[in-house]
Amino acid sequence: MFKYFKLGDYLLIxxxxxxxxxxxxxxxxxxxxxxNTVLIExxxxxxxxxxxxxxxxxxxxxxxxETKVRIKGGSVAIISSxxxxxxxxxxxxxxxxxxxxxxxPNEIIVRVGGNESKELDAISR
Amino acid sequence: xxxxxxxxxxSRLGLLLALATAIHSLEALIxxxxxxxxxxxxxxxxxxxxxxxxxxxxxLLTAGRILLGGLISGQFxxxxxxxxxxxxxxxxxxxxxxxxxxxxCLSELGVSVIGALTHNLxxxxxxxxxxxxNDSILLLAPVMILSAIGAGVVNGxxxxxxxxxxxxxxx
Numbered sequence: 001m002f003k004y005f006k007l008g009d010y011l012l013i014x015x016x017x018x019x020x021x022x023x024x025x026x027x028x029x030x031x032x033x034x035x036n037t038v039l040i041e042x043x044x045x046x047x048x049x050x051x052x053x054x055x056x057x058x059x060x061x062x063x064x065x066e067t068k069v070r071i072k073g074g075s076v077a078i079i080s081s082x083x084x085x086x087x088x089x090x091x092x093x094x095x096x097x098x099x100x101x102x103x104x105p106n107e108i109i110v111r112v113g114g115n116e117s118k119e120l121d122a123i124s125r
Numbered sequence: 126x127x128x129x130x131x132x133x134x135x136s137r138l139g140l141l142l143a144l145a146t147a148i149h150s151l152e153a154l155i156x157x158x159x160x161x162x163x164x165x166x167x168x169x170x171x172x173x174x175x176x177x178x179x180x181x182x183x184x185l186l187t188a189g190r191i192l193l194g195g196l197i198s199g200q201f202x203x204x205x206x207x208x209x210x211x212x213x214x215x216x217x218x219x220x221x222x223x224x225x226x227x228x229x230c231l232s233e234l235g236v237s238v239i240g241a242l243t244h245n246l247x248x249x250x251x252x253x254x255x256x257x258x259n260d261s262i263l264l265l266a267p268v269m270i271l272s273a274i275g276a277g278v279v280n281g282x283x284x285x286x287x288x289x290x291x292x293x294x295x296x
Contacts, residue, residue: 004285008230012238016274024267 036097038076040069041109052076052095052112062106069101069110081106137291138174138182142189145170149194149209161205161252162269163212164276165244167194171217172237172284177291180221187217204256211251216244233288237281238274245269245276 036052042060050058050071057079058069065082075095078088081103088103094112101110126134149167167190175183191213195201200209220240223231231239249269253262 004232005234005281006230006232008227009232009235009238009281012231012235013274013278016238016242016270020267020270020274023270027264027266 036074037113038069038071039111039113041111043107060108062103062108064106067103067106067108076101076110076112078103078108078110081108134178138178138186141170141174142186142193145186145190146193146197149190150197153194153198153200153205161203161208162245162248163205163209164272165212165216165241166276166280167213168216168220168237168240168244168276169280169283169287171213172220172233172240172280173287173291175217175220175224176233176284176288180217183221184214184217187213204252207255208248208251212244212248215247216240219243232281233285234278234281237284238277241273241277241280242270245273 038048038050038052039046040048040050040058040060042062047060048058050056052071052074055072056070058071060067060069062082067078067082067088068080070077070079075093077093078091078101081088083103083105085105088101088106088108091101094101094110097112099112102108145167148170152163152166155164167187170190171183171187174186191206191209192201195203195206195209200206217240220236220243223236223239227235246266246269249262249265
């Protein structure tokens with residue numbers, strides 16, 4: 001049966017295999033290393049982008065005053081805020097990508113971004 | 126073409142369409158595929174039709190089996206149907222181009238692998254652009270290429286048998 005097939009076929013299959021191997025090595029670095037970041041927005045403008053892995057405390061200005069955002073041990077939290085109801089502080093820590101901490105009165109949004117939804121929530125068929 | 130020949134061609138195409146629809150529907154039962162993606166084993170019939178009857182019939186047959194298969198498996202209008210349409214139609218068009226352009230370089234096997242590759246990458250592209258919209262789905266690209274090689278080789282060998290039988294038989 002193998003006599004039916006031509007050299008071009010085998011070359012094609014071989015080069016595709018090679019391509020798959022190269023992509024398998026290169027793609028994860030490109031896509032995953034763009035990973036876990038904290039994006040801070042104030043008055044609908046991006047004011048800072050920080051790594052989730054470096055511990056630090058960031059002070060952000062809003063219409064009401066200063067909000068303190070703490071990045072520690074791979075999670076982010078709003079630790080103090082000039083807003084009256086303190087909902088944002090009570091939201092606690094956030095570490096999963098795609099989630100956000102929001103302070104509406106002080107117009108501050110802290111997003112956890114990066115390799116969002118690496119796993120699908122569910123597959124239905 | 127005489128009336129007998131036309132009737133023979135019509136009945137053969139009808140049988141092929143039924144076969145392609147059956148494979149297409151059964152394929153949805155394979156448990157280890159990723160989500161809505163499919164391997165494209167129904168391409169065996171598309172490829173054989175392409176070689177025996179030409180592009181026009183092969184294209185119509187592919188469109189027909191996607192429609193019928195979608196209706197049978199209850200996937201009509203679902204994301205899976207969208208992926209199957211994108212994969213099936215782009216694959217049959219690319220296989221025709223490959224068959225014409227490659228000349229003596231590629232046999233049915235190579236054309237089949239190219240078809241399977243287009244089938245998988247078109248599915249991935251549509252899934253990326255319309256359904257998931259997230260870079261991480263591109264991580265599937267190597268997997269899709271490898272599965273295209275596997276499915277393409279299987280399809281190519283099966284189609285080769287089918288083409289030989291169809292050309293030699295009187296029915």
